Amino acid sequence: MSEPSSARLPEKEDKRSFFQRVAEFIHPGPDSKDELIETLADAEDNEIIGADARVMLERVIRMADMTAGDVMVAAPRMDCVNIDAPFDDILQLVIRTAHSRFPVYQDERENIIGTLLAKDLLKLQRSPALNLRALLRPAVFVPESKGLNDLLREFRGTRNHQAIVIDEFGRVAGLVTIEDVIEQIVGEIEDEFDIAEDEGDIFALADHTFRVSGDTPVARVAEAFGVAIRSSDPEEDFDTIGGLIAHEIGHVPKRGEQVDMAGLRFVVLHTKGGAVRWFKVAPVAGEPAGSA
Known part of the structure; x- marks a missing residue:
């Protein structure tokens, strides 16, 4: 009797785990962390691991050298x-x-x-x-x-x-x-401040102040509060309120810092990646809202 055609033979299932395949790929192994990271990049290029897995593995490796x-x-x-x-x-x-x-x-x-x-x-x-x-x-x-x-x-x-x-x-x-x-x-974990853009960018708070997204256009903030907001530098033009406030502060804003503009007080509530995500905004006591 003739042997069955090889075309009919079922393909052998690869039962190796993800980590077994990675280990076999990098055998005999890199000599340094930098070489290991380069090897992970090669593993991604060879479709052994995905891009997200490669990034996370790199972060795990680098985290070993980090402290509190x-x-x-x-x-x-x-x-x-x-x-x-x-x-x-x-x-x-x-x-x-x-x-x-x-x-x-x-x-x-x-x-x-x-x-x-x-x-x-x-x-x-x-x-x-x-x-x-x-x-x-x-x-x-x-x-x-x-x-x-x-x-x-x-x-x-x-x-x-x-x-x-x-x-x-x-x-x-x-x-x-x-x-x-x-x-x-x-990477960054979304939290209670991270609200989708279509859900709004200016929110009224229980204490009669407002929470304003740093990505909100300056024109929208000015319209919402009925004021004219302009940079202290007439040659500078900013699209977002976060960019304008950062310019006025003069450095990367930190939580708790504040700036008074146009009769409004902008207090930095939350920052991520060097950018202001949220401000708390309220009228400056005893000062009428108006032009910057």
């Missing part, structure tokens, strides 16, 4: 709660910044005594007699030199989402969150 100090929010820019502040002041801070967790200090900002979850304020609002201290969670402290790989492992193991970063002298250097770490692998 590389990704933290510096201490002066931390939004902290004063344990002795009135409830209304704390509530306004939570509304203004829209964070879910806050370091809590007593007397001075260096003296961090715990972490407050924004949702726990509901308990205080329903039971005013409740002591704010009873709502605090333990604060987590990590050295500035702590590797991001170890920090991510610690976050996962303890279920903490933020940590206070301490410098070599034991002083508060900044704040790092699990989102800051994960973004080093997957």
Whole structure:
């Protein structure tokens, strides 16, 4: 009997896992991280891995050399709660910044005594007699030199989402969150501030102020508030309010910085990638809105 035609033989299924195929491709292996990254690029060119997988793998490799100090929010820019502040002041801070967790200090900002979850304020609002201290969670402290790989492992193991970063002298250097770490692998994570353009760009807030997207055209902001907004430099022309405010500040804006223009106060709420994503806008007290 003749052998069956090879055309009828089923193709052999490749049961190797993704990582097995990558390992076989790079065998015997690169001698440095730079060579490994180049090999990943070759793997993408040979369609062993996709572009997204290659980018993430590169970020994982590079993250091994990064520390908490590389990704933290510096201490002066931390939004902290004063344990002795009135409830209304704390509530306004939570509304203004829209964070879910806050370091809590007593007397001075260096003296961090715990972490407050924004949702726990509901308990205080329903039971005013409740002591704010009873709502605090333990604060987590990590050295500035702590590797991001170890920090991510610690976050996962303890279920903490933020940590206070301490410098070599034991002083508060900044704040790092699990989102800051994960973004080093997957890129920017969309959050409560990231709203699609077709959903709007100017929003009224409960405290009678407004939240304005940095991408909003200057003309639209001027029309919405009934003012004339112009750059202090007549030779400069800006399309977006974020670009104009950055020019007026004179450097890459940071959260909490503010500029008064045309009788309006623009406070930087949220930045990403060096650009302002959101402003809080309100009339300047005692000053009529008008031309810049």
